[in-house]
Amino acid sequence: MKDTRATARPIITLEAVEKYYGDYHALRGISAEIRQGEFFSLLGPSGCGKTTLLRTIAGFEDLSAGRLFIDGQDMAGVPANKRPTNMVFQSYAIFPHLSVAENVGFGLRRTRLSKTDKAARVEAALAMVGLSGYGGRAAHALSGGQRQRVALARALILEPTVLLLDEPLSALDKKMRDQMQGELRRLQRQVGITFILVTHDQEEALIMSDRIAVMFEGQIAQLDTPQMLYRRPVSRKVGEFIGVMNFLPARATVADETHIEVEAAGLGRAVIGPDQLPGGWHPGQTQSVGIRPETMSILYPGETTDRRVATGVVEDLSYYGDMTYYEVRLDGVERPMTISMKNLVGRPVLERGTEARVAWDARSLVLFA
């Protein structure tokens, strides 16, 4: 399934897109291709330009420089109401003076459908988002989750080429959000429309997306699949932003084309492949290695392993029920690192001050150099 998407034609092409607000440089040379039918996320902290980028695609903001193509058409000078995009707003922007059905059918005025056809389309759109029979309700009588579904139905009823979602789940409570994440994903597969989601929630982006563009300060730091972003971040910043990543000071030398030798504090010497240097070689930069908490484990007394072993002390721990997050300070390292362990039968939670043997793999290392 992923393979067909990988070869799908680009539906949105961004070429060196720039956006200035006065002196403020909001978008700095964004170039990217978003493919037909994929669930694409723009992920980044607030102020990184992700919403601005979404709004330029929607046509609410002009480009200061660069070009934007949707389905092969240059969008320069095309106003928002003439673009083949529809948007789900962060506030949902449900028209308060209209009923649910009038909201959903708002965009159908310009179509030449008969009244009965329109009503049927509205009902079908409501059914698609699980709101059958809600058409007659007043918009203000809806809950947050229902408003969101109305906003979705209203945008999808026009069968846009691209559906834009501006932090659609941020106003919902945790339980509702988890449910809507699954539903959005299912809906996207069902309708086959390209979805572009703006979010600051890395977990949400990982769960829902086919590909993610991580943005910092108006630039795309990395554009990749969720797995590659998590396992092979191109910079410490990306690694820190997505999940938890431990960083250790390191010294690396290139042995040959396929091997890189790394000497990491606390872990020792290791040989890694070029794919473990996703950000490329930048001579002169402070070198470090990154390693994810779940790729390491603490060995219990008597436990043996064929993995590499480092030693340290448990300095602190956080108990989450299913998991325990240990803060382990490796010998010869200043700052403790986080190691996550599943709480299995026969694996009692370790106490503070316990001497710990830490098992790790060279394959889990990411080198930033």
Next chain:
Amino acid sequence: MSDRIRGPRIGRSEAAQGYLLVATPLAYALLLLAVPLGAIVLFSFWSQDYLTIDTTLTLKNYREALSDPLYRQLLLRSLMISAAVTAATVLTAFPIAYYVSFYVPPERKAMWIFLITIPFWTSYLIRVFLWKVILGYNGVFNTTLLGLGIIDEPLTFILYNANAVVITLAHAYAPFAILPIFVALEKIDRSLHEASRDLGEGYLSTFWRVTLPLAMPGVVAAVLIVFIPTIGDYVTPMLVGGPDGRMIANMIQTQFLRLNNAPMGAALAVLTMAMVSAVALVFVFLNRRFLRGRQ
């Protein structure tokens, strides 16, 4: 705690404190509003018998007021002038409120609203006299148009008639109309406009389908605020209205002070109030309809 216990006896319970609090304004409202109003209504059912007042209850005044063409015409004219003032005021106020709400940068809006209220810094009488100077036979308006060669002789239809009353009142009530409309426009979530554009509507259709319906409560409020006081306006028609611009309030004054027929004047006053109430109720009903489905 101890203060409350030792407080005045009457202020012990919360309810008593509440009554004490509203007692003064209540007395004020009773003495200055309810009592005179009751007196007017009572007077309207009495009749004038040369120099004395006949206190037997009668509908004679109402019969006369509704059958005499002079009163009927005056009531109707007041209604028409007031409607014209309201229409002129609200129609000119809307673009101003719209401009301030949508095109003035947020940090300058307070300044604009402040500037709009500047006409209130001078007395209303002075403003009415200024309109006389502007609209008069040799006034600013006519002299300018003559000087520019647009007209050959001064326009006479702009002063001492109903037009002058409409112009003067529309100017006087403009801020009262601008403010409620401005507030209603400010309350509209801007993303609603974007949503409308996103769903394929242009600027004009977005205005008709989103902005105007959502601004309606403000428009209705503006209509009421302008309509209710203007229908009973007395000063403006007297100063700039001329014989054709006289309104019902002028007749009420004549009945009370010149013709010494207080019961007739009272009946006309009650009829005017009834008319205002009827129109106001229609708009309140309309407003409720527009408010349906708002948060």
